[in-house]
Each structure stands twice: as C-alpha cells, then as structure tokens.
Amino acid sequence: MTETAQVAIDPQPPIIEFAGVTKRFGALTVLDDFNFSVARGEKVTLIGPSGSGKSTVLRILMTLEPFQEGRLTLAGMPYHEPNAGGPFKASDAHLRQIRSHVGMVFQSFNLFPHMTVLRNVVEAPLRVLGLPRGEAECRAVDLLAMVGLADKKDHYPAQLSGGQQQRVAIARALAMRPRVLLFDEPTSALDPQLVGEVLSVIRGLASEHDLTMLLVTHEMRFAREVSDRVCFFDKGRICEQGEPERIFSAPEQPRTREFLASVLG
Amino acid sequence: MEWLSYLPALSRGALVTAAITLSAIAIGAVAAFVAGIARVEGGRVLSTVALCYTELFRGTSLLVQLFWFYYALPLVGISFEPVATGILVLSLHVGAYGSEIVRGALQSVSVQQHEAARALNFGRAQTLLHITLPQALVEMMPAFGNLAIETLKLSSLVSLISIADLTFRAQSIRNLTLDSAGVYSLTLVGYFAMSLVLMLVMRLIERWVRRGAAFPRAAHS
Numbered sequence A: 001m002t003e004t005a006q007v008a009i010d011p012q013p014p015i016i017e018f019a020g021v022t023k024r025f026g027a028l029t030v031l032d033d034f035n036f037s038v039a040r041g042e043k044v045t046l047i048g049p050s051g052s053g054k055s056t057v058l059r060i061l062m063t064l065e066p067f068q069e070g071r072l073t074l075a076g077m078p079y080h081e082p083n084a085g086g087p088f089k090a091s092d093a094h095l096r097q098i099r100s101h102v103g104m105v106f107q108s109f110n111l112f113p114h115m116t117v118l119r120n121v122v123e124a125p126l127r128v129l130g131l132p133r134g135e136a137e138c139r140a141v142d143l144l145a146m147v148g149l150a151d152k153k154d155h156y157p158a159q160l161s162g163g164q165q166q167r168v169a170i171a172r173a174l175a176m177r178p179r180v181l182l183f184d185e186p187t188s189a190l191d192p193q194l195v196g197e198v199l200s201v202i203r204g205l206a207s208e209h210d211l212t213m214l215l216v217t218h219e220m221r222f223a224r225e226v227s228d229r230v231c232f233f234d235k236g237r238i239c240e241q242g243e244p245e246r247i248f249s250a251p252e253q254p255r256t257r258e259f260l261a262s263v264l265g
Numbered sequence B: 001m002e003w004l005s006y007l008p009a010l011s012r013g014a015l016v017t018a019a020i021t022l023s024a025i026a027i028g029a030v031a032a033f034v035a036g037i038a039r040v041e042g043g044r045v046l047s048t049v050a051l052c053y054t055e056l057f058r059g060t061s062l063l064v065q066l067f068w069f070y071y072a073l074p075l076v077g078i079s080f081e082p083v084a085t086g087i088l089v090l091s092l093h094v095g096a097y098g099s100e101i102v103r104g105a106l107q108s109v110s111v112q113q114h115e116a117a118r119a120l121n122f123g124r125a126q127t128l129l130h131i132t133l134p135q136a137l138v139e140m141m142p143a144f145g146n147l148a149i150e151t152l153k154l155s156s157l158v159s160l161i162s163i164a165d166l167t168f169r170a171q172s173i174r175n176l177t178l179d180s181a182g183v184y185s186l187t188l189v190g191y192f193a194m195s196l197v198l199m200l201v202m203r204l205i206e207r208w209v210r211r212g213a214a215f216p217r218a219a220h221s
C-alpha cells in the first residue's frame, strides 16, 4: 500500500484526547493516568457514582481546572504549551484559543442575573467574537426560538423557571458555535416535571452531526437514547465503556452492574 | 430673631461644606474603584500598593492626615491651597474605606459567575466590566450610601485647617455672640438637611443601578 493511500484510510484523529492525565486536589488524586478519547461528532455520556471524577473531566476540558501530568489535546492542539514558563502551563491567549472551541452547560445554569435573556445570549458573541450587534441578535433570537423561549427574550433569569433558565444557558453556549459542548448534570437541579423540556432540547442537539457532545447525567434512559457511547466512571477511571445497548443490557463489570442496579432501582 | 442674622454666614459655610463633600465623594469613588479593583484583579505589585494605601488611610485619623498634608508636607516643599488639601485628604480617606466596599462586593460575586464567563471565553477585563462589576455595583450601593453620609460628617474636620466650611462659620459666630444654643442648633439642622438630600440622591442612584428590575423578587412569570 502506498503512503497516500494509508493517509486516506486513516480514521479521523480524535477531537479530544486525554493521554495519561493525572489530576490532583492537594493530596487527593482524582484522575490517575487517565486515558480517554472522543471522536469528532461523537455523543458520549459519562455515568458513575458521585465523586468519581466525571465533573473534573469536563472542567479540565473547559480549562476551569489545571492538571498535573499527562497530555490533553483538542483537535490536535495541546492544552499545555511547551514554552509557557514551566511544565503544564499555558498562556492566556493559548487557553482562549482552546476555549473558543468548547462550550459548557452547568448544573446550576449560571446565567448572568443582571442581563435579560437576550443579552445573556448576545453578550459573548458581541464582546468575545466581535460580531456586529445586529448579527449577534439574529443569532440569539434564532437560538432562543430553537429552545422554545423566543417570547421570553426580555425577561430576566430570575423571572424564569429552572427548566427555562437551563434552556437559555444552552442557547447561550451554542451562540459561540463550539465544536465540543459539555453538559454537567444539566437536569440535576431541576424539579422532575421540568427535566423533560431540557432533555428534549439536548435530544435535538444530539442529532447535529458535527457537534461533539460530552454529557454527565443520571438520566439513564436518556443516556441510552442519545449517546453513541456510554462510559462508566469509577474512582477516576473508566471502568467500562461501550455502546449504550450493551452497557445497559449486558454490563460486564460487577461495579457497573452494581451501579446500574442502584440507579435503575 | 437674632439667629436670622447668622444665616448668611452659615449658608456660605454650608456651600463650602457641600462643595468639599461632593468633590470628595466623586474623587473618593474613583480612588475606591481603582484601589478596590487593584486589590482583586491587580497582580502582586498592584494589589500590594492598593493594600498599603487602604490600610494607611484607614489606620490613621483623618484629622492627623489633614494636619500632615497641611502643615508637614509644605516643609518638604509641597503645598496646596487649604481647600485643595481638604478635598484631597478627605477623598483619599473615604476612598480607602470605599475600596474595601468595592473589594468585598467584587469578591462576593460567585465563582460560578466567573466560570460561566470563562466558559464563554470572556477575557479578564471583559469579565470585570460586563459580568462581575455590574453585579457587584448593586451589592455596593447601600454601603456607598452610608459612606457618602459619613463623608459629609467627616468634612467638618477641614474647619481645623482653616477652611471656612459650615463648622468653621458656626465656630466663629459662636465666638462672637456666645450664643452656643442658637448657632449649634442651626448648624445641626444644616448638616441634617444636607444629609437628607445626599441620602435621597444615593437612593436614586441605587435605583438606577438596579434599573430594569435586574434582580426582581417576582417568581415565575
């Protein structure tokens, strides 16, 4: 086989790749030699007991947490620059470059309380991307319509229900056109009757071919429905992973079986 | 009515008090924001400089500061007009207290707000300007209202570096007439009236800062 042919049949490089990443909080090692990769456009769900390190993985990806060892790349771009003054450091400009490809939806929504819904969505495209106001507002109005909140654009977050706030937060993240979107338990803070409206928005996104999604959730039925792959976390490692059908119907590891039995009741 | 004859002089004094107080509030607010933001956002050098300024002016008495700027500084060849000295020292003094208000309010903005800003790729200055400062401002306003009133009351000390403010005028008239009751009663009323106006203005500013029902108590619509 010729060289060129070989390049042609190479699979796409992963958009996210953790290679031997170690993350400590003081004496507590949360991720130990962590290896994990996600393909472009893949929808991956992280499940596992509380404290197993799922949020930490997302927070590292969002550059909200530094890590101590190993290598992490986003679309081939390392999180740490080799010459940024010491190991595992990166300049602000470099981190902003990385962040421009990643968005995050938080458990507690974290909308800006002093801005209307529309401004929450407009602000970052306007200030960070430098879009003209008209264009940023068009984009925001479209996204608010997509999450079903076009009529709430002049409300303040405190005037919305939790489910509505989370949908605004999703629109706000999407307005930056991230290639990777992270969800950290997006429905855990919601009253049960409001979970559905948020899940249906996320379900809509799951059909977007180009968007890579990493989702931490305890909604097992939903995970089974939307993910390409489910990873079961335990003590900072991926204990078992695979297609949702297999993980949920025929888990191999006893820890996975135990966990699923406990959450599925 | 003897005390009617005090009014022209007292009014002129009140004008001086008002001018000095308003100037000190304006300049002090600038000092408060510069030092308060430097404390939170400045690097090690800037925040240390701001800390020194704050502690120096909070840790010594305003009266001694006035005397130092008025009597001691000229000895090394730096001197200002009395009124300029009074405004400068009063501004720096209340600015030091104000910087603590600014620092506290900025630090009270939740870490989640900072993380949301970072996830949307706001830069540090943008986060401060558009996300944290507007939220902190609402938080600061009641304390700033108190500080404004405090500035008015502290301003009476400038009479001791021979500035003809309301207190100074009252003192002179009393020395002439020996009518302590009349003169000081009028003076109290004068300060109280000014502080009422100041309170009202601060309320209006506070309402403007909270404009648009930014943090409505109203529940779900």
Ligand SMILES: Nc1ncnc2c1ncn2[C@@H]1O[C@H](COP(=O)(O)OP(=O)(O)O)[C@@H](O)[C@H]1O
Binding pocket: A025, A028, A030, A048, A049, A050, A051, A052, A053, A054, A055, A056, A057
């Ligand atoms: N800022 C922090 N400081 C110290 N320990 C932390 C911090 N954040 C998380 N941890 C610890 O790291 C571990 C993993 O946390 P996390 O990633 O939040 O787990 P999960 O999201 O799976 O529940 C937990 O033991 C947690 O207590």
Ligand SMILES: [Mg+2]
Binding pocket: A051, A054, A055, A056, A185
């Ligand atoms: Mg978590």
